[in-house]
Amino acid sequence: MGPDVEYVRVRVTADPENWEGHGGAKVGEELILAKDLFKEVIRHHCEEIETFPGSDLIGRSYEPLFPDAVDRDGSETAWTVIGADWVTTTDGTGVVHTAVMYGEDDYNLGMEVGLPAQHTVGMDGAFLSGTHPSLDGRYVKDCDTTVIELMHDAGLLYREKMYLHDYPHCWRTGHPLLYYAMDSWFVRMTAVKEMLLEFNSEVEWAPDWVGEGRFGEWLRNVKDWAISRERYWGTPLPVWVCNECGHQHCVGSTEEMASMAKEGSPVAEDLHRPFVDDTILVCSECNGDMKREPFVMDCWFDSGCASFAQWHHPFGEEGKFENNFPIDYICEGVDQTRGGFYTLLAVSTTVFDSICYKRCLSLGLILDAEGKKMSKSKGNIVDPWDHFNREGADATRWYMVTAGAPWNPMKFDPNGVRETYGKMFLTLWNVHRFHADYAALDGFDPATSPKGNTTPLDDWVLSRLAEVVEGTTKQFEEWDFHKACRDIEEFVVNDVSNWYVRRSRRRLWDEADSDDKLACQHTLHKVLVTVCKLMAPVSPFMSDTIHRNLEGVSVHLADWPEADEVDKEIIETMALVRELAETGRRIRVDADRRQRLPCAEGWIVSGPDLSAFHEILAEELNVEIISLEKDLDRFQRVEVVPNRRTLGAKCRQDLPAVLQGIEDGESQAMLASIEAGNLVIAGYEIGADDIELRRVEREGYAAQTVQIADSSVSLVLDMSDSPELLSKGLARDITRRIQASRKDMNLAIEDTIALNVWMKDSPELFTPDKEWIISETRASSANFNSGEGEGDSFEVDGATIWFTVSRS
RNA sequence: GCGCGGGUAGCUUAGUCGGCUGGAGCACCCGGCUGAUAACCGGGAGGUCGCAGGUUCGAGUCCUGCCUCGCGCACCA
Numbered sequence: 001m002g003p004d005v006e007y008v009r010v011r012v013t014a015d016p017e018n019w020e021g022h023g024g025a026k027v028g029e030e031l032i033l034a035k036d037l038f039k040e041v042i043r044h045h046c047e048e049i050e051t052f053p054g055s056d057l058i059g060r061s062y063e064p065l066f067p068d069a070v071d072r073d074g075s076e077t078a079w080t081v082i083g084a085d086w087v088t089t090t091d092g093t094g095v096v097h098t099a100v101m102y103g104e105d106d107y108n109l110g111m112e113v114g115l116p117a118q119h120t121v122g123m124d125g126a127f128l129s130g131t132h133p134s135l136d137g138r139y140v141k142d143c144d145t146t147v148i149e150l151m152h153d154a155g156l157l158y159r160e161k162m163y164l165h166d167y168p169h170c171w172r173t174g175h176p177l178l179y180y181a182m183d184s185w186f187v188r189m190t191a192v193k194e195m196l197l198e199f200n201s202e203v204e205w206a207p208d209w210v211g212e213g214r215f216g217e218w219l220r221n222v223k224d225w226a227i228s229r230e231r232y233w234g235t236p237l238p239v240w241v242c243n244e245c246g247h248q249h250c251v252g253s254t255e256e257m258a259s260m261a262k263e264g265s266p267v268a269e270d271l272h273r274p275f276v277d278d279t280i281l282v283c284s285e286c287n288g289d290m291k292r293e294p295f296v297m298d299c300w301f302d303s304g305c306a307s308f309a310q311w312h313h314p315f316g317e318e319g320k321f322e323n324n325f326p327i328d329y330i331c332e333g334v335d336q337t338r339g340g341f342y343t344l345l346a347v348s349t350t351v352f353d354s355i356c357y358k359r360c361l362s363l364g365l366i367l368d369a370e371g372k373k374m375s376k377s378k379g380n381i382v383d384p385w386d387h388f389n390r391e392g393a394d395a396t397r398w399y400m401v402t403a404g405a406p407w408n409p410m411k412f413d414p415n416g417v418r419e420t421y422g423k424m425f426l427t428l429w430n431v432h433r434f435h436a437d438y439a440a441l442d443g444f445d446p447a448t449s450p451k452g453n454t455t456p457l458d459d460w461v462l463s464r465l466a467e468v469v470e471g472t473t474k475q476f477e478e479w480d481f482h483k484a485c486r487d488i489e490e491f492v493v494n495d496v497s498n499w500y501v502r503r504s505r506r507r508l509w510d511e512a513d514s515d516d517k518l519a520c521q522h523t524l525h526k527v528l529v530t531v532c533k534l535m536a537p538v539s540p541f542m543s544d545t546i547h548r549n550l551e552g553v554s555v556h557l558a559d560w561p562e563a564d565e566v567d568k569e570i571i572e573t574m575a576l577v578r579e580l581a582e583t584g585r586r587i588r589v590d591a592d593r594r595q596r597l598p599c600a601e602g603w604i605v606s607g608p609d610l611s612a613f614h615e616i617l618a619e620e621l622n623v624e625i626i627s628l629e630k631d632l633d634r635f636q637r638v639e640v641v642p643n644r645r646t647l648g649a650k651c652r653q654d655l656p657a658v659l660q661g662i663e664d665g666e667s668q669a670m671l672a673s674i675e676a677g678n679l680v681i682a683g684y685e686i687g688a689d690d691i692e693l694r695r696v697e698r699e700g701y702a703a704q705t706v707q708i709a710d711s712s713v714s715l716v717l718d719m720s721d722s723p724e725l726l727s728k729g730l731a732r733d734i735t736r737r738i739q740a741s742r743k744d745m746n747l748a749i750e751d752t753i754a755l756n757v758w759m760k761d762s763p764e765l766f767t768p769d770k771e772w773i774i775s776e777t778r779a780s781s782a783n784f785n786s787g788e789g790e791g792d793s794f795e796v797d798g799a800t801i802w803f804t805v806s807r808s
Numbered sequence: 809g810c811g812c813g814g815g816u817a818g819c820u821u822a823g824u825c826g827g828c829u830g831g832a833g834c835a836c837c838c839g840g841c842u843g844a845u846a847a848c849c850g851g852g853a854g855g856u857c858g859c860a861g862g863u864u865c866g867a868g869u870c871c872u873g874c875c876u877c878g879c880g881c882a883c884c885a
Binding site for chain 2: 084097103104109167217218221337411415421423433434497498581585586588589590739749
């Protein structure tokens with residue numbers, strides 16, 4: 001009973017209105033239970049006799065329910081009321097019948113107060129004979145009804161009630177389990193608790209809260225380690241016990257075992273069971289025969305020994321252990337708190353007085369796409385081989401690293417692997433192929449080819465590379481693998497492939513050797529080699545293949561890259577250039593001017609010096625020339641627009657007339673009048689509050705402004721047309737269509753074609769633009785005709801174009 | 809029951825010391841570009857930042873409670 005729980009003694013005064021199941025009570029009978037549970041339990045009409053704390057009854061004796069089940073065995077406390085502070089009044093009666101051998105609390109209590117420690121159930125789960133004639137030999141879980149009936153018949157049962165509660169089951173078979181007190185060997189871990197805590201504080205944990213929180217909590221509550229197991233397979237417990245005097249000896253080596261062996265006894269060569277069990281030792285105390293304890297050791301003990309066992313220490317491993325202890329880094333799932341993390345520390349603490357790992361990364365679990373734990377029996381597992389075979393191990397690994405922080409649980413999304421494969425790995429491979437194909441064609445050798453002179457584009461990508469090396473190295477060191485890899489991916493896809501390579505294609509197409517081409521090849525070579533080094537720890541296969549192709553040796557033998565100096569200015573400048581290139585496309589969409597139709601001029605208004613990239617920008621924007629202009633007013637004018645809210649209140653039904661007046665008025669003149677305070681439209685005085693100002697492009701221009709750090713830069717495009725521009729635009733469109741045809745026909749880049757073009761209602765196509773088409777499309781012959789033609793056709797700006805392409 | 813960590817668009821996620829209109833990718837819709845690769849660019853649609861309170865001039869962010877998911881621990885008489 002709970003010593004501090006309030007109990008009540010009641011007397012039954014009348015029968016209940018209804019009753020279900022076994023049990024019962026007669027009028028006049030007395031019952032004792034926790035006062036809080038009276039309403040829950042009692043169905044009879046009762047009168048309260050007295051209330052008292054549980055401590056009042058401690059020591060009082062009672063008649064056992066099954067008198068023959070357990071021997072008193074001299075116990076003073078058997079069948080007396082005992083106090084226990086874990087007794088609750090949340091369910092039941094507040095009175096607990098303890099079963100010493102079948103629960104940890106019960107066992108501890110029984111040992112504390114001296115209850116007989118006798119089994120009533122065998123290892124087979126059946127009642128031992130002598131428990132009760134109706135129960136003996138029967139599996140305990142089958143006896144619930146019998147027990148209830150026996151107690152009912154003896155008049156010892158008040159009520160029966162079904163209720164749900166948790167119960168342990170075998171995780172594999174689902175069969176119910178019994179708690180069962182049995183002999184075990186323990187390692188007294190509680191004796192080294194302070195050491196465990198001290199050593200743990202020397203370990204660098206990622207994330208730190210697992211070390212301090214979850215694992216620290218586990219250590220603060222450390223229990224003695226039940227190390228023996230009743231299994232056949234496993235590391236035999238090296239303890240022998242004397243049959244005569246009970247002396248116990250733990251053998252420390254094979255030599256010691258051999259030296260203690262009884263004459264004539266086999267000495268096990270193979271230390272596994274069953275051979276080792278045959279070895280009989282001589283007792284050092286009484287010369288009696290000693291037999292090995294039948295247990296093997298918890299297999300987690302073997303895991304905990306990894307720090308030295310992997311080197312076969314202490315058996316002449318020539319310093320391998322000393323050189324690798326404690327190890328720099330281990331990494332396991334967070335569910336290994338009591339497994340790997342703990343047993344490694346437990347063994348090294350008790351055996352070596354030391355930590356055995358300096359850093360520990362606790363990984364989040366991998367869950368299925370719905371966030372449930374993967375389980376073979378539930379069938380929600382992902383077979384990694386599906387992805388290895390489809391997207392490759394590299395993409396699978398890269399996806400898993402970039403999907404989130406390593407310590408967070410991860411919802412594995414097969415789609416994400418696909419995405420990583422397409423985006424990162426195909427892109428990287430294509431960049432490599434692009435470089436390698438031309439390098440091979442040109443006989444490029446990174447070691448001997450002249451360096452060439454780098455362009456600002458090269459300088460930019462090398463600076464970005466340096467920035468990525470510096471940043472990701474730091475992130476790797478600080479456990480932020482996911483951030484590092486996301487940055488590498490961003491660099492490869494966005495900077496290298498989508499900008500550097502795209503902007504460099506024409507440099508490598510040049511068939512003649514050139515300084516510029518060499519600079520580009522050296523740059524690409526360095527970028528690829530360095531990227532391979534950065535990603536090698538995460539995706540070891542493609543990085544190694546590319547590295548071997550480029551450098552002839554494995555990336556895994558290379559040193560980690562050192563960051564070159566970062567030119568922040570060029571990085572910022574290029575960011576602006578790219579922003580402006582995108583802005584140009586936005587302007588064209590808004591102004592409804594197709595991308596292929598060139599503009600005569602583009603102006604950059606204010607902002608930093610971008611002259612190094614004017615050529616790139618001109619191509620991206622498809623403008624003939626980039627110019628600088630200080631005065632935005634050259635392209636924009638201020639326009640007065642009405643403030644309908646104030647004007648509506650003022651003019652009411654005359655508003656349309658006023659709006660019309662404002663629309664018809666000249667903005668500059670109206671502004672001047674407002675300033676002078678004398679603008680009157682349709683009889684109403686118009687003040688500054690009645691209008692708003694809007695900047696609009698002057699006729700023939702389109703502009704947009706981008707914000708950078710502390711200022712703004714505007715881009716203005718000339719929207720005017722000319723015969724020359726229309727001709728160039730037409731040439732672009734024709735070329736584009738022919739190139740698509742070439743691709744559809746699977747022509748190789750060096751193949752030549754015979755070309756025929758017919759143009760109807762088109763602007764004039766000037767000779768230089770015809771020549772440009774011929775050269776771009778590798779036409780060995782070309783005819784440009786007027787009027788309707790044959791073959792494929794398309795329309796552009798009101799013109800209709802036909803063309804035929806054939807291999808020549 | 810106790811402890812640790814999550815919950816942000818249909819999905820995966822970023823979000824710094826509390827501070828501008830909560831960013832991005834996938835998928836979707838519209839448009840563009842491409843000898844440019846499962847690529848790229850512009851635009852659109854899509855948000856109760858798990859719920860409820862509180863602190864604050866201001867909360868996705870800090871505090872409290874609750875719901876929910878994952879893990880660990882304990883209990884299951």
